[in-house]
Amino acid sequence: MNIGKSVVIKGELSGSEDLAIEGQVDGRIELRQNVLTIGPNGKIKAEIFAKQVVVLGEVVGNITASEKVEIRDNGSVDGDLTSPRVAIAEGAHFRGSIDMQRGGAVIGGGKPVAEAKPVAEAKPAADPKPAKA
């Protein structure tokens, strides 16, 4: 399901299917068993609870995901993340805390597995600077 650019929602948004938001939401979003995608045009001021959250737009508010939070290039989050897996792209903006504590996931749980995205490209150690103790 998609929420288009011209749609503004104030209040609580909940559901049982995957959702992509390109519009504005102020309030609270609950998709505890599903994937929430904030599109490049999406502007969210809300507490978010979902299985997975993918951010390409702007989020102001805390995000709790039982599986994974991804902040893609040009995505922006001002808020706290709680999830066993977190991936933040190099061009993303993030300010807040990240809670990947073992057993810290609110929905579900399990061992945290973190992901790097993108990671610096592996290059040969052409100019290593060894330390001298």
Place this chain on the structure above:
Amino acid sequence: MFGFGKKDRADAPAPALGPERRVATKVLPKFLAAVGQRASPVVLDLGPVVGSNVALLGERLGCKFFVEDLYADLYRAAHEDRRGELPATLAVRLTQADASVDGILCWDFFDYLDKASAAALGAQLARVLAPGGVLAGFFSTKPGPEPEFTRFVIEDETTLVHKPYRGVPRRDVAWQNRDVTLLLPGLRVAESFLLLTQTREVLLRKPA
């Protein structure tokens, strides 16, 4: 005081100023070992968010990770000609509770601060660090040639990738060893290494 907003992001991606460098680290493995011994550790990172650092620390430590990009604050303050406000800003910038943080990655941020700003920040870092907690930082022995910051990317536990990006000049006068301990009241130097880059890599510990 220095608000964040997507339209005016000082920490927005900037073109790299020079080639990235891979640099061995002696302090990071000791930092990870010290923080890893603590239950449900909390780590405070004073640099810009780096996805792979979050990944490695989350995997290695299972920690709660606070990102407080003070470099962005400094850059914004410098470009708004408000560096004089930094001591007051830094004195209240960190909202973490007293003794609530187990590890602090302050990178080379002190190299960009004047005495008053450094003292204000140092007092706050000493406040939030829990007894037995550790702080890892770099202190250069020479001013930087370019107005640039370095994004420190943890490649693995013994290697950092230094990625230069747009910033401000480092301070003209290097911090002496004695200055470092005075800046961080109550912390003791646990490890100190002089790198070939003429930078001291230091691990400080707050006595338990």
